[in-house]
Amino acid sequence: MAVGLQTEVPGAADDFLAGVWKRNPVFVQVLGMCPVLAVTNTAMNALAMGLATAFVLVMSSTVVSTIRKIVPHQVRIVTFILIIATFVTIVDYLIQAISLGLHRALGAFISLIVVNCLILGRAEAFASQNRIGRSILDAAGMGVGFTLALLCLGGVRELLGAGSLFGVPLLGSSFEPWTVMMLPPGGFFSLAAWLLLFSGLKQRRERKLAGEAVT
Amino acid sequence: MSAPVQTETTLPPFDVKATLRIYAVVLSVGIFCGVAIVGVYEITKPIIARNKVAARQNAVLDVLPRATTSVAYQWDDAAESFRIASSDAEGDGLVFVGFDDAEKPVGVAIETKGMGYQDFIRVLYGYSPQEQAIIGVRVLESRETPGLGDRIEKDPVFLKNFEALDVSLAGDGKTLAHPIEFVKPGEKTEPWQIDGITGATISSKATADMLRESSQIWVPRVGTRLSTFTTTEEGED
Numbered sequence: 001m002a003v004g005l006q007t008e009v010p011g012a013a014d015d016f017l018a019g020v021w022k023r024n025p026v027f028v029q030v031l032g033m034c035p036v037l038a039v040t041n042t043a044m045n046a047l048a049m050g051l052a053t054a055f056v057l058v059m060s061s062t063v064v065s066t067i068r069k070i071v072p073h074q075v076r077i078v079t080f081i082l083i084i085a086t087f088v089t090i091v092d093y094l095i096q097a098i099s100l101g102l103h104r105a106l107g108a109f110i111s112l113i114v115v116n117c118l119i120l121g122r123a124e125a126f127a128s129q130n131r132i133g134r135s136i137l138d139a140a141g142m143g144v145g146f147t148l149a150l151l152c153l154g155g156v157r158e159l160l161g162a163g164s165l166f167g168v169p170l171l172g173s174s175f176e177p178w179t180v181m182m183l184p185p186g187g188f189f190s191l192a193a194w195l196l197l198f199s200g201l202k203q204r205r206e207r208k209l210a211g212e213a214v215t
Numbered sequence: 216m217s218a219p220v221q222t223e224t225t226l227p228p229f230d231v232k233a234t235l236r237i238y239a240v241v242l243s244v245g246i247f248c249g250v251a252i253v254g255v256y257e258i259t260k261p262i263i264a265r266n267k268v269a270a271r272q273n274a275v276l277d278v279l280p281r282a283t284t285s286v287a288y289q290w291d292d293a294a295e296s297f298r299i300a301s302s303d304a305e306g307d308g309l310v311f312v313g314f315d316d317a318e319k320p321v322g323v324a325i326e327t328k329g330m331g332y333q334d335f336i337r338v339l340y341g342y343s344p345q346e347q348a349i350i351g352v353r354v355l356e357s358r359e360t361p362g363l364g365d366r367i368e369k370d371p372v373f374l375k376n377f378e379a380l381d382v383s384l385a386g387d388g389k390t391l392a393h394p395i396e397f398v399k400p401g402e403k404t405e406p407w408q409i410d411g412i413t414g415a416t417i418s419s420k421a422t423a424d425m426l427r428e429s430s431q432i433w434v435p436r437v438g439t440r441l442s443t444f445t446t447t448e449e450g451e452d
Contacts, residue, residue: 090251
């Protein structure tokens with residue numbers, strides 16, 4: 001059954017949803033761990049980082065897909081990185097124009113979007129081999145999936161580490177914040193918990209499919 | 216064994232056309248990217264500059280509660296006096312004089328920085344000549360540990376130190392009567408002492424140290440030249 005599914009011509013929804021759920025860049029592919037762990041100490045930072053990455057992902061995939069036929073094979077990585085770095089620089093200026101406080105909170109990690117393997121990975125594996133429409137959908141799906149994953153981590157860390165969500169206090173003054181959740185180890189703990197949940201779900205689904213095959 | 220040698224000898228002949236194409240593609244992508252970056256930079260530059268001025272203005276009014284406007288002044292070391300600076304000026308020796316609605320100077324905001332636990336901490340403090348005290352402190356930039364060192368920004372007990380931190384001038388007007396002192400949490404007895412924070416000793420001591428150093432230089436400079444501050448260029452001489 002699974003083989004049959006893969007040989008079908010993927011529709012637009014499949015291209016988009018693959019990144020959001022089935023092949024989520026963080027929880028399934030475990031890509032781009034550096035920003036995932038570093039800037040998810042609050043939900044706001046996580047959201048901003050996710051959106052910035054998604055923007056770079058969609059824009060660079062669009063351009064890479066547009067020029068995929070004229071870029072010589074030998075210099076494709078150089079060209080892709082050049083395009084990605086351009087959009088990262090643009091995002092950097094845009095965030096500074098939107099909010100200096102946000103720019104300060106994200107710090108060097110904005111520039112480091114360049115080296116997020118997720119973006120070069122999508123450019124090389126998908127956008128350089130597919131039509132523009134599909135590439136945009138794929139990049140948008142991956143971007144949304146990445147943003148959601150970052151929000152999952154940022155939400156948990158902010159809630160436990162500061163008792164608030166998006167800066168709104170939720171747990172009351174009697175709640176003693178778990179400072180460790182705001183620190184780097186908190187990033188590892190919450191990522192581990194989320195990965196555990198996702199692989200648990202995956203195993204359950206596989207067991208279910210195996211059960212159906214038997215009956 | 217001979218495989219690598221073979222690949223070397225069977226290299227395709229130098230293809231001028233293909234090579235030129237590589238150059239052409241990389242060069243044009245580079246030019247396109249360069250133009251895009253310069254374009255966005257030019258568009259966002261004035262907005263970013265405005266954001267920076269607004270953020271600084273907000274911080275100044277924050278540490279000088281009675282002020283409604285502020286003007287940047289630059290210290291001139293040679294002339295030993297202040298002169299008006301542009302609102303987006305940057306660098307050392309800048310102070311921000313706060314004026315009330317009647318255009319009377321009500322205080323001066325001064326920036327200082329010092330080494331914290333992780334990195335430099337940048338702090339803006341408001342000095343009120345009328346009260347001879349520091350009446351407000353705001354951390355502009357810090358990378359102190361969240362939940363521990365960053366309490367210098369949030370801890371209400373610690374911030375209470377800066378509601379009226381005494382920095383009275385001594386009789387000669389060139390030094391402080393009592394330089395700011397850092398004491399252990401809960402041991403503050405004099406108005407020029409700063410209570411530390413348990414669990415954030417290094418960060419709170421760093422804040423006290425930079426305030427002491429900066430106030431010893433700047434409070435005498437500012438406190439004795441209050442009458443020279445006006446909202447406009449006139450009357451400066």
